[in-house]
Amino acid sequence: MEAIAAHERLLGDMVAAAAAQRAVLQALYQAAGLDEGKGEGSIAPLAPAGGGSGSVEIQADLEARLFGPFEAECRGRTLAPWSSRRAASLLKFLLLHYGRPVRREVLMEAFWPGSSPKSARNNLNVTVYQLRQKLRAHHPDRTHIVYRNGSYHIDPEFCCRIDVNDYNQSVARGHQAIDRGDRVAAIKSFHEARKLYAGPLLEGDTSGDWYMETQRRFHIEHCAVLERFCVLLLEHGDVGEAVSVGSELLGTDPCRETAHQLLMRAYAALDQPHLIVQQFRRCEITLRRELSVELSETTVQLYRTLINGR
Structure with a gap:
């Protein structure tokens, strides 16, 4: 005893x-x-990773995996290889901040620290153009990357599904289930989160810190x-x-x-x-x-x- x-x-x-x-x-x-429950990868609501009552399955235009090595698919086609590594990094950054505009100066400092404002701005303009062209090749007739009031963000009509967002939702559901005493539901949600966490965020990425x-x-x-x-x-x-x-x-x-x-x-x-x-x-x-x-x-x-x- x-x-x-x-x-x-x-x-x-x-x-x-x-x-x-x-x-x-x-x-x-x-x-x-x-x-x-809404990390930096929060995106527009999609069907939960494990489904759920009342959820509506939405077909995403782009699916991205940011846990472990980066992978992305647009309309079922892999976005690889990348002719511009900086364009790929810009997409990762915007996906991690999906739903929130990112100031142009923040991107300039993240990817071209120490450069003059003019040089960094020119480099950013070129990179945005390269990313738009990459996405248009798979999903034409759309801007994809929107610039407004000095900030960039992914077009909200360009539907994205990101593993980071699904992970956040699973973790939040697990904590909520514990709070209401539903151990079985909590185990299911944490099991989903465990599967989604395929490794450290952007594992092996060399685009900066x-x-x-x-x-x-x-x-x-x-x-x-x-x-x-x-x-x-x-x-x-x-x-x-x-x-x-x-x-x-x-x-x-x-x-x-x-x-x-x-x-x-x-x-x-x-x-x-x-x-x-x-x-x-x-x-x-x-x-x-x-x-x-x-x-x-x-x-x-x-x-x-x-x-x-x-």
């Missing part, structure tokens, strides 16, 4: 930690001038999502999937001590004491090597409880 009580206390601590992480993410959104802060923000959020997902799976009794999610989380953030704790709990549920010991030692070695810190008392106490409580 003591072991069960200890497990329940730990679970409560982890749920509280997840709530605290969500509060941090909300603060990050507010600091960046964003609404919760303009996207790095957004990439970091998504990394932080996704780690929090995976951790909360793992807790839900353990609560639901899906231990095998919890091990998979916990392992993926540690692959993304090896020093996340709470992820090591979750895997130790999962191995206890599977009655695999040797794996509990291995995970405990792996956590200890990783924290010492990477952060030069010792294990927390919470992890040590959990380990003792799991081993002695058998």
Whole structure:
């Protein structure tokens, strides 16, 4: 009974930690001038990634994948190869800011820092022309990139679907399901988000550091999502999937001590004491090597409880 009580206390601590992480993410959104659940890749509403009651499926003119290596299709045809890498980068930038105009000066500074205003403006004009020509080759008779009042944005009539937006929607639905006590719906939504996150935002992109802060923000959020997902799976009794999610989380953030704790709990549920010991030692070695810190008392106490409580 003591072991069960200890497990329940730990679970409560982890749920509280997840709530605290969500509060941090909300603060990050507010600091960046964003609404919760609407990251910089927010786009016009389309059907949710997993469907849903009352949703209307809309055929997108352009589909883009920004998690992992960049991919884009216009009317089912791949937008590759790119004769102008800068035009491709401009499209990525505008997709990440879909629905919000981007000042010309912001683009000039992002892609031509240190250049004179005249030179940067000329380069931007050429790049916008190249991007328009690229899109017109697949989708003629439309402007695609609109310039108004000193700002650029994608034509709202040019319907886009972006994996970042679907990811944001899935995460938001997961948090909402938890808030109303619907664990099954939350698991489904976080499962969708996990599939959509194919890797770091614009992985391998070499067009500059303009996207790095957004990439970091998504990394932080996704780690929090995976951790909360793992807790839900353990609560639901899906231990095998919890091990998979916990392992993926540690692959993304090896020093996340709470992820090591979750895997130790999962191995206890599977009655695999040797794996509990291995995970405990792996956590200890990783924290010492990477952060030069010792294990927390919470992890040590959990380990003792799991081993002695058998």
